[in-house]
Amino acid sequence: MVNSLDTLAAFWQQQSELYGDAALLGIPRGTASFTEQPNVLPVVTPELARETAPEAEQPVVAAKSRKKTLADVAAEAGACTACGLSRARTKVVFGNGSEKPRILFVGEAPDKDDDASGLPFTGQVGALFDRMLTRMGFARGEVYITFPVKCKPPANRQPAADELSACHSFLQQQISLLQPRYIFCLGRVAAASVLNTSADIDTLRSSEHQYKGIRVFVTHNPAALLHNQGLFWAVFEDMKRFRAVYDREIGDKPPMPDAAKPGKNG
Numbered sequence: 001m002v003n004s005l006d007t008l009a010a011f012w013q014q015q016s017e018l019y020g021d022a023a024l025l026g027i028p029r030g031t032a033s034f035t036e037q038p039n040v041l042p043v044v045t046p047e048l049a050r051e052t053a054p055e056a057e058q059p060v061v062a063a064k065s066r067k068k069t070l071a072d073v074a075a076e077a078g079a080c081t082a083c084g085l086s087r088a089r090t091k092v093v094f095g096n097g098s099e100k101p102r103i104l105f106v107g108e109a110p111d112k113d114d115d116a117s118g119l120p121f122t123g124q125v126g127a128l129f130d131r132m133l134t135r136m137g138f139a140r141g142e143v144y145i146t147f148p149v150k151c152k153p154p155a156n157r158q159p160a161a162d163e164l165s166a167c168h169s170f171l172q173q174q175i176s177l178l179q180p181r182y183i184f185c186l187g188r189v190a191a192a193s194v195l196n197t198s199a200d201i202d203t204l205r206s207s208e209h210q211y212k213g214i215r216v217f218v219t220h221n222p223a224a225l226l227h228n229q230g231l232f233w234a235v236f237e238d239m240k241r242f243r244a245v246y247d248r249e250i251g252d253k254p255p256m257p258d259a260a261k262p263g264k265n266g
C-alpha cells in the first residue's frame with residue numbers, strides 16, 4: 001500500500017512538472033485551469049435560447065413570432081372600447097365573407113339589423129345589397145364585406161371623424177390580410193376612409209383609385225339607394241364600369257344583365 005501511494009505521488013509529481021495540474025484534471029493542454037477561469041457567462045444568442053429553453057417555453061416563443069390572422073384582429077375588435085361607439089353596441093360587426101376575396105366591399109357603418117346579428121348588410125339594406133351583388137354576378141361567399149367602423153353609430157348617423165380614426169387600423173389590417181384584387185367603396189364615408197380623401201361622392205365615382213396597389217371603385221351606399229331610388233342608374237353605371245374592368249382582367253363571369261330596377265324585379 002505504501003509503495004502504491006509512493007508510486008502514485010511520484011507519478012503526480014512527474015505529470016504536474018511536465019504538464020501542470022490541468023492535465024490530471026482532464027483539462028486540455030493550453031486551456032486555463034478551473035481556478036484560472038474568469039467568471040464569464042456564455043453569450044446567449046436567440047438560437048442558443050431556443051435550443052436551451054425548457055420544452056414548455058418553446059410554444060410561447062412560437063406564438064409570439066406567429067403572423068397575425070384575421071381571427072386575431074376580429075378578436076381584438078370584439079373587445080375594443082377605443083371609441084364611444086362601444087358603449088351602445090349590441091355586437092361588434094367585424095366583417096364577413098371569403099378570406100380570399102376578389103372584391104372587398106366597404107360600407108358606411110353597421111345599422112340596427114347588423115348590430116343585432118353581428119353581420120354586415122342584413123335587414124332591408126342587406127337585401128338591396130344582395131340584389132346589387134347578384135346583378136354584378138357575385139355571391140356573398142366569394143366577396144368580403146366590412147365597414148370602416150365596427151360598431152353601430154346611434155340613430156343611424158354617420159360615424160364621426162374620431163370614431164373613424166379610432167377604428168381605422170382594423171380596416172387597414174383587414175385589407176392587408178385579405179389582399180383583395182379590388183376594393184368597392186359604398187358611399188362617401190367608405191371612400192374617405194380607404195382613400196383618405198374629402199372629395200364628394202360624384203367626384204369619387206367618376207374615376208378609379210388605388211390603395212397600396214389595389215384598384216378602388218366607388219359608388220353610392222345601398223342605404224342611400226334604399227331612400228332614393230333615383231340613384232339606381234348611377235349605381236348601375238358604376239357596377240357596369242367595374243364589370244368591364246373585371247371582365248377584361250379576369251373574365252370568368254357571364255355577361256352582366258341589362259338594367260332592370262332592383263326594387264321591381266330583384
Ligand code: SF4
Nearest residue numbers: 080083086150151167
Ligand atoms: S367602432 Fe371600432 S374603435 Fe370604436 S369601439 Fe367599435 S371596434 Fe373599437
